[in-house]
Amino acid sequence: MSGREVLREAMAETHVSQSELSRLSGVRQPSISQFLSGRIEMSDEMLDRLLSCLGYRLEVVRRSVRVELDRSHLRSWSLHRQLATHLDPNALDGWVPTVHRNLERLRSTAQGEPHVSNLDRWERLIEQRDVPGLRLVMTGLDTDSVQMREVSPLGGLMSQEERAKVLRLVGP
Numbered sequence: 001m002s003g004r005e006v007l008r009e010a011m012a013e014t015h016v017s018q019s020e021l022s023r024l025s026g027v028r029q030p031s032i033s034q035f036l037s038g039r040i041e042m043s044d045e046m047l048d049r050l051l052s053c054l055g056y057r058l059e060v061v062r063r064s065v066r067v068e069l070d071r072s073h074l075r076s077w078s079l080h081r082q083l084a085t086h087l088d089p090n091a092l093d094g095w096v097p098t099v100h101r102n103l104e105r106l107r108s109t110a111q112g113e114p115h116v117s118n119l120d121r122w123e124r125l126i127e128q129r130d131v132p133g134l135r136l137v138m139t140g141l142d143t144d145s146v147q148m149r150e151v152s153p154l155g156g157l158m159s160q161e162e163r164a165k166v167l168r169l170v171g172p
């Protein structure tokens with residue numbers, strides 16, 4: 001259940017309006033409205049503060065959940081994850097000429113969003129030598145990382161032998 005759903009449910013059960021919750025909590029009513037409508041995100045701390053005004057507390061359960069990727073995205077993630085094991089500032093310096101050539105080639109064929117913006121993001125990460133940011137995109141399973149890898153300029157950086165080994169592990 002999302003934070004907004006948790007708050008909405010607690011407000012309904014206690015028959016407390018947004019205005020009343022605002023007076024109880026000191027949080028502006030428009031902020032509560034924006035959170036409930038999904039226009040803004042609210043921290044767990046703020047949600048807990050609001051819930052406590054209603055006689056509730058926030059309980060967060062954290063557990064790992066395996067992400068199911070389709071075959072294409074699983075292959076891409078696996079290859080990028082393996083390449084991330086080689087990523088450090090020195091390796092990145094050696095990768096830059098190949099990455100720039102790949103970016104140029106990708107820019108000539110990529111069309112539409114989010115591909116064009118993602119190429120810009122790749123370029124910024126490379127120019128800024130942002131190793132942690134690159135590692136996040138290479139191994140992330142969030143939508144942005146998956147979409148970034150769809151126009152990855154990191155092709156040709158892994159040996160064919162290492163690439164084949166990764167793909168064998170992923171399966172056909």
